[in-house]
Amino acid sequence: MVTIWTPDLSPFSGPKYLMLADAIAAAIARGELEAGARLPPQRQLADKLGVTVGTVTRAYDEGRRRGQLEARVGSGTYVRGNERPMPVVPMGGPLAMDGAMAPLGPQGQMMSEALQALAADANCLYQCLPYPQENGLAHQRLRFIDWLAVQGLVVTDQQLLLTCGGQHGLSLALEALCQSGDTVLTEGMSFPGIRMACERQGLKAVGLAMDEQGLLPDALEAACRQYRPRVLYLTANLQNPSCATLPLARRQRILALCRQFDVRIIEDDVQFVDPAIKPPAFFTLAPDITVFVSSFSKRYSGAMRVGFMLFDSALYQRLLFCLRASVWTVSPLQLELVSRWLADGQMQRLEAWLGEEMRARRRLADSILGEGLLQGDPSSFNCWLVLPEPWRAADFARATLEQGVKVRTGEDYAVGRFAVPQGVRLSISQPAGHAQLAEALGVLKKLLDQGPGLTQAIV
Numbered sequence: 001m002v003t004i005w006t007p008d009l010s011p012f013s014g015p016k017y018l019m020l021a022d023a024i025a026a027a028i029a030r031g032e033l034e035a036g037a038r039l040p041p042q043r044q045l046a047d048k049l050g051v052t053v054g055t056v057t058r059a060y061d062e063g064r065r066r067g068q069l070e071a072r073v074g075s076g077t078y079v080r081g082n083e084r085p086m087p088v089v090p091m092g093g094p095l096a097m098d099g100a101m102a103p104l105g106p107q108g109q110m111m112s113e114a115l116q117a118l119a120a121d122a123n124c125l126y127q128c129l130p131y132p133q134e135n136g137l138a139h140q141r142l143r144f145i146d147w148l149a150v151q152g153l154v155v156t157d158q159q160l161l162l163t164c165g166g167q168h169g170l171s172l173a174l175e176a177l178c179q180s181g182d183t184v185l186t187e188g189m190s191f192p193g194i195r196m197a198c199e200r201q202g203l204k205a206v207g208l209a210m211d212e213q214g215l216l217p218d219a220l221e222a223a224c225r226q227y228r229p230r231v232l233y234l235t236a237n238l239q240n241p242s243c244a245t246l247p248l249a250r251r252q253r254i255l256a257l258c259r260q261f262d263v264r265i266i267e268d269d270v271q272f273v274d275p276a277i278k279p280p281a282f283f284t285l286a287p288d289i290t291v292f293v294s295s296f297s298k299r300y301s302g303a304m305r306v307g308f309m310l311f312d313s314a315l316y317q318r319l320l321f322c323l324r325a326s327v328w329t330v331s332p333l334q335l336e337l338v339s340r341w342l343a344d345g346q347m348q349r350l351e352a353w354l355g356e357e358m359r360a361r362r363r364l365a366d367s368i369l370g371e372g373l374l375q376g377d378p379s380s381f382n383c384w385l386v387l388p389e390p391w392r393a394a395d396f397a398r399a400t401l402e403q404g405v406k407v408r409t410g411e412d413y414a415v416g417r418f419a420v421p422q423g424v425r426l427s428i429s430q431p432a433g434h435a436q437l438a439e440a441l442g443v444l445k446k447l448l449d450q451g452p453g454l455t456q457a458i459v
Helices: 016-030 042-049 053-065 107-119 122-128 138-150 166-177 192-200 217-227 248-260 313-326 332-343 346-369 393-402 434-450
Strands: 069-072 076-079 160-163 183-187 204-208 231-234 264-268 290-295 307-310 382-386 423-427
Touching: 016 053, 016 346, 016 434, 042 053, 053 069, 053 076, 107 122, 107 332, 107 346, 122 332, 138 160, 138 307, 138 332, 160 166, 160 313, 166 192, 166 231, 166 264, 166 290, 166 307, 166 313, 183 192, 183 217, 192 204, 204 217, 217 248, 231 248, 248 264, 332 346, 346 382, 346 434, 393 423, 393 434
Parallel strands: 183 204, 183 231, 231 264, 264 290
Antiparallel strands: 069 076, 160 307, 290 307, 382 423
């Protein structure tokens, strides 16, 4: 009697078809299903698991979408072999988890279709060739404004500036709001780009205390009294690297303090957040004192150097001057591609795919490392792992690197002498596929179970 391979779905959660797809991915990662192995016929596996044939069909389709399975006409579904190389080896190596970059899926097809459509639109091409007199062409700006309104960010033409990515937006905001020698407050662990921008402009960055929900208002109040800062820079949603999201009550308390001490807010919103669960932005709550900075590097890919800023209209001329002094303008060709994706719904469909893909990766991570260990929204590119004693973050990162897995410690994001917690940031979005992610997570799991051992001791 032939034994039918039957996975155990109990470690997984979510819709049944995704549980099965995750179980297949885990079995491939463990070597239980080898390259070239034939999966059971859909009806037989459905009977074994007590699910519908449609559930198995969707699971197999999901496996093909992830690049793990292939269908052979008249033969069945098989685990893909290694004869086809992965299209992209992530920066840092196949097991790297140190860079928060969008996993690749529909982006290539989006680019191909957009370039073909643009090539056939001679009138638009010629509009995009000269230096634009404004910040983007009129129809491009209108598409951005319409898309932002759907996101709940209602702005006028004088409240929008298009930039060459998020880092460019941060630099422009600091230049417009600060003078050399001013103090900029940040979270104690913060995006390294803000430290670089402050250093380049002669600004003093001061890191503030945080907890599992983000910036502490009491620390903000004390720093306002001590430093008389010009600006507060923060990431309210999925803070980098802690993955904390500020609750609404704390946002309102921070806003009250900023008004009391006449502090402007630079809100960094580049991290991908599933639109269905995104809290109200600081810009929505207080547009008169907030400069909102975002980009498409996480929504699409880092190659698309297009970002945007939202602000009080009184700042428009100053920010436009800063943009002209830095890059003069943003490429109309890049803006045209993004604006078309915003107008025809492709960007929204990509975001839906990213949310589904990241939730599948998070389920895989939870199944390998254990439920409850990772902090951060299930759709986030990053997770924060609080290390169990006696692990120290630097030792853990060194041990993972020796086995080919790169992670980031809190020290990489420390502002000034801020005392960082013993944890690491895992970018589960970075590995090219689920098999590579499972392999990297397996290394982490083994180290967590073993502990640092005597090899980490100093005599």
